[in-house]
Amino acid sequence: MSTGSLLAADLVIAVLAAAAWLGGGAASAARRRPLARWLAAVALLATLARAVTITALARAGWWFAAEKVLIAAPLSLAAVAVAGPRLLRATGDIRSVAVPLLFAGYADSAALLVTVLHGYPASAGAGLLAVAGIVGATAVSWRLLGAPPSPTVSRTALAVAVAALLTGTGLAAAPGAAPGVPHDHGSGDARPAGEPTRRFTLTAATATVRVGGRDVAAWAFDGQVPGPELTATVGDVLEVKLRNRDIARGVTLHWHGYDVPNSQDGVPGVTQAAVLPGQEFVYRFRADQAGTYWYHTHAVSDLGVRMGLYGVLVVRPGPATGVDVTVPVHTLSGLPLPPARTEPVAAGTPVRLRLVNTDSTTHRYALAGTPFQVAAIDGSDLRGPTSLAGTAVLIPAGGRYDLVFTAPATPVALFVDGRAVYATGPVSTATGGWPVLDPLTYGAAAPVPWSRFDREFTLVLDRGLDLHGLLPRYAHTVNGAADPDIPPQVVRLGDVVRFTIVNRSQTVHPWHLHGHHVLVLSRNGEPATGSPLWLDSFDVRPGDVWEVAFRADNPGMWANHCHNLKHADAGMTLHLMYRS
Ligand code: C2O
Ligand code: CU
Secondary structure: OOHHHHHHHHHHHHHHHHHHHHHHHHHHHOOOHHHHHHHHHHHHHHHHHHHHHHHHHHHHOHHHHHHHHHHHHHHHHHHHHHHHHHHHHOOOOHHHHHHHHHHHHHHHHHHHHHHHHHOOOOOHHHHHHHHHHHHHHHHHHHHHOOOOOOHHHHHHHHHHHHHHHHHHHHHHHOOOOOOOOOOOOOOOOOOOOOOOOEEEEEEEEEEEEEEOOEEEEEEEEOOEOOOOOEEEEOOOEEEEEEEEOOOOOOEOOEEEOOOOOHHHOOOEOOOEOOEOOOOEEEEEEEOOOOEEEEEEOOOOHHHHHHHOOEEEEEEEOOOOOOEEEEEEEEEEOOEEEOOOEEOOOOOOOEEEEEEEEOOOOOEEEEEEOOOEEEEEEOOEEOOOOOOEOOOEEEEOOOOEEEEEEEOOOOOOEEEEOOEEEEEOOOOOOOOOOOOEOOHHHOOOOOOOOOOOOOEEEEEEEEEEEEOOOOOOEEEEEEOOEOOOOOOOEEEEOOOEEEEEEEEOOOOOEEEEEOOOOEEEEEEOOEEOOOOOOEEOOEEEOOOOEEEEEEEOOOOOEEEEEEOOHHHHHOOOEEEEEEEO
16 A cells, blocks of 8 residues: 555544544433444544554654654544443443543544644644643533533643643744745846847736637736747857736746756745836846756746746757657646647658646646657656657656657657647547556666765655634645745755655645756655656655755755645745855
């Protein structure tokens, strides 16, 4: 069983255990003896089953089980110890076991709340709040069911609840360790770009665009979605003038996957101010990495990108040869882009399909009718790619794959989630059942260039209640905190840095570090055995543990976030910061 399914199973069993204890308590209060016994038996079984799931999770990694071992397990044990013996001895009035069963239900519910609302890391504050809740609820039940214990027990319970509540609240409300991220706009350029050789102007404005025969309201660069394709050749100096006509919430340009100097990175509030209506900003950088990239606004990025403020950036090593097409996939107002396109290609022509996923969730791509190779991922060429056929690829949010093949005499078609997007002629192949390529085992290996790491960071991705803002929110968290309270990761120029990224939530988090490509070391304890993978976007699935590394060679303040941009906006953003 994968760790992701274990996490889900454990959650289901925990809900079942809590509900069965509570139901058992209610049934015995209502003197429904058979029902009460039956529910209590279910609760007991579920509690035992949790011993199995929690142990398995702890073995998969402490991050997955910390609060379950430290808080849920002791509470469940207490629940069984209190409720179990009473149940066995309850020969008289079944009502006498109502409070012990309810106590067990409160204990399991409180532990469940700790997991769902607080998560990792386990904290004394959360544990104490749970205890306060359980003791308080039990005391109330005693009163309501007219079975109050002796005044001493009652008074002690009250004292425990109040003490736990006060201490727990104090600990939980204590300010986090996060120093604010200094927003020093425009740190000087480490690499002066030189005289521009390619000049572009992009004007952002509200627009109506036509998709699949429908008029759709959009935010567009130069009136089109996607924005114009920007192309350059290695050695060019790009100058892109961004103008904002009427996007009230501001616009910037972030060069996704392009490791530009920090001042050109386009993150509002970090590397520049958002460009407001009537304003402009000029980006300039040297095109020294060939490959497939994209650009998008980073101001209100979730909404902005969804509404259409994105486009493709292609940097070629030299003049384009053969057929070279970009396929930026996007969902605009629920409609899929790009529209399907069919063009015949002469047999023997080399073809490169540059697949770009500009959405916030993974897409599945399948190329039918020809063997092909994955030549590059996230702009970096793979080493020794082998020929594939009948194999699909999954591209994470923000990611890019370059597929290459030599056009056969028969038609070829690219399907995205089953929809033909690009074809050289009619193809009817069912690709839905194809296996999916694992890039970690594809191509020829090369040794990892580092044997030791100067800095190591662990990012545990989860959900949790964030009480630090104006309004409480159920945030997407990193190490239990949400933006802007996640401490920045501080490195020095030249450091070799290792990140361990752990997903203990129930959703995929496509991870994206700005300004650097990371080398994948391992996933779920299995070392990467294929071509070195230098990625800027990778899917960390529920239960996954990824180890990646990079050299800190691009000074500045860099966003490091989930590229499901809803998650990024809902807390899952932190920063990598260079200290001199
Ligand atoms: Cu493609 Cu910070 O984003
Ligand atoms: Cu996410």
